Amino acid sequence: MIDGRLRVPESVKRGEPFEVRLLIQHPMENGFRHEADGRAVPVHIVNKVACRYGGREVFTVDLGTGISANPYLVFFVRAAESAQLQVEWIDDTGATGSASATVNVG
C-alpha cells in the first residue's frame, strides 16, 4: 500500500474548475543511485496515476524516473454535480494506493 494525500476544496461552484492536489509517498528510485557499499539501487517508481470523478476517468499521468521523490501533482477538474473524486496510483512492482474525497457542488 502506497500512502498519499489528496486535497480538494470542500465545496465548488458548478462548472468552475477546482484544484486537486496530490502528494504520494514514494522514493521514485531512478536507478542511478548507489548504496554506500557500491550496489546500484534499482529503478522503483510510481508509473501511473489516474483520477476518476463520479466513476469517470478525467485525468491520468504516466510518470518516468524524472519525477521527483514523493511525487506532487496539481491539476484541475470541472464538475457539474456533487460526486466522489477518486485517485489511484500504481508502481512498477504492482503496489498500489488510492485516496478519495467528496466534492460538493454548490
Place this chain on the structure above:
Amino acid sequence: MWLAVLAPWGARAQGFRSPADTSKWIAEVTGGRAPERSGIEIEMPQIAENGNAVPLHIRVASPMTADDHVKSIHVFAERNPRPRVATFHLGPDNGRADVTTRVRLGGTQDVTVLAELSGGRWRVAAQNVLVTTGACLDEGSL
C-alpha cells in the same frame, strides 16, 4: 588512484552528457506534424540550486470544451539519462489545461513541453533551467 577511477563518473553525473535529440522526440510524439510555437506557458525557476526537485507548472491556453481541448501534455528533459519525464492525459472534464509537478534535472538544460490539441494540432515550448547541483548524483560522489 581512486580519484582517477572516480573522475569520469563525476563528470558524467554532472550532466556533461551530450543532450538527447529533442527534435527527434518531437517528431516521434507528434507523428511528424510541426507544432506551433505558441499557447504554452512553462513556469520553472531559471536557476535551480537542487536538480532533485524543480517545480514545473505548465499552462496551455485552451477553452477545454468538447470540441476544443488539450488531450495530452508531454515533458522532455534533453540532458536527463531518461529524457521522457511525464505525460499528462487531459480532456474537457479538467476545465483548465494546467498541471504542476516537481521534476529531476540531471544538469543545466532545456525542458521541452509538447501539447496535443483536439483536432490533431500540436504546440511546443521550451524553458532553459540552470542547474547548479544536478539530480542523479551518486551519494558517494557528492
